[in-house]
Amino acid sequence: MATEWTKQQQDGPVRTLLIGIDTGEYDAEQSIGELTELARTAGAQVEGTLIQRRDAPDPATCLGAGRLAEAELLCRNLDIELVIFDRELTGSQTANLEQALDVRVIDRTTLILDIFAQRARSAEGRLQVELAQQKYRLPRLTGKGIALSRLGGGIGTRGPGETQLETDRRHIRRRIAALERQLEDLTRRRSLARQRRRKDEVTCVAIVGYTNVGKSTLLNALTDAGVLAEDLLFATLDPTARALSLPDGRRVMLIDTVGLIRRLPHLLVEAFRSTLEEAAEADLILNVCDISAPDAAEQIAVSTALLREIGAQKVPVLNVLNKCDRLCALPEVYGRDNCLISARTGWGLDRLLERIEALLPPTHTRIRLLIPYSEGGLLGEIRSRGTVCSQQFLEQGVLIDVWLDLRLLPRCRPFFAPSDERQ
Secondary structure, X not given: OOOHXXXXXXXXXXXXXXXXXXXXXXXXXXXXXXHHHHHHHOOEEEEEEEXXXXXXXXXXXXXXXXXXXXXXXXXXXXXXXXXXXXXOOOHHHHHHHHHHHOOEEEEHHHHHHHHHHHHOOOXXXXXXXXXXXXXXXXXXXXXXXXXXXXOOOOOOXXXXXXXXXXXXXXXXXXXXXXXXXXXXXXXXXXXXXXXXXXXXXXXXXXXXXXXXXXXXXXXXXXXXXXXXOOOOOOOOOOOEEEEEEOOOOOEEEEEEOOOEOOOOOHHHHHHOHHHHHHHHOOOEEEEEEEOOOOOHHHHHHHHHHHHHHOOOOOOOEEEEEEOHHHOOOOOOOOXXXXXXXXXXXXXXXXXXHHHHHHHOOOOEEEEEEEEOHHHHHHHHHHHHHOEEEEEEEOOOOEEEEEEEEHHHHHHHHHHEOHXXXXX
């Protein structure tokens, strides 16, 4: 799945030039900074950046003639091995640029797909990434037409035959169809697992957010999950689920999802849809952002937009503002939908658990019961499905103070302790 330039890294970091086109659609300086981090994550050594202000990209080469000559000079002077454009390129643009610059040229989407290919660990993750790569590659195939024809031999096979380009396209289409069938099976299994959780009334909390904002660090801090947490973009791709105990004794499923990024390739959103739908099926979403980053508000907006796209707009969302330990002073953040924490130091995690508990639909209630000794089976079920705060053995039975599973409430009604009698 990895691209050719990734293989070059075996001989050391690839000397790379980044090029952006500023058409006013977005902050080009901020975007090229993010592309720099993406390139470093992939193992490239960024030697320089170049941004051209244009009303629209040149149809043939994206750049104007003057800037193209400047880029060619930079490639020669800096011994550049790879050029990465901060936008999607067509197949013809890539070919024209490689001819003009005499180095390998890729675009932002190819780079992100390559990082995903490096990071995917599970079988499902690898299938999702390869499907996105093949779909992106198909319309960008270029060839020399009749010059690459395979001539047939024998009766009925003479003529121009099938060009190599057509053969490649047919091969990719077959591979895409095979990958889609495999992913359908995996998606069906994931859907069945979600149905099983709903049937068993398992409460799920999904962690979503921008890449490298500390989602895996938060999962580790809350559950001791032991998930890889590095200061890299897309350090983890495969979803991880762990049990989380809340202060009221409830146990919920905490699910870490794939990181997001501005202008995330639509093919990746489609390929990872079954993974992202974990958030759409959750009872609560933790939208994590890096509060120390200058674009913290935009990080939340990117996540919110994607949640709408996958149909999760009706799920309650708690914005978790992480990395407060990097700030000299805590910001004044208003509203019920924000919670300040530092997953690295543990500051604010108790408050976060309380907020999660308050936002989730109630499944337990605290109550005092006097269970006769003859109801030993019920007492065992109460203990296994709830959290016992205290118990006292009396002549009449066991006086128990417990966070009781609401599903047991009707059976326990005859055994309310006098102080807990209710309608």
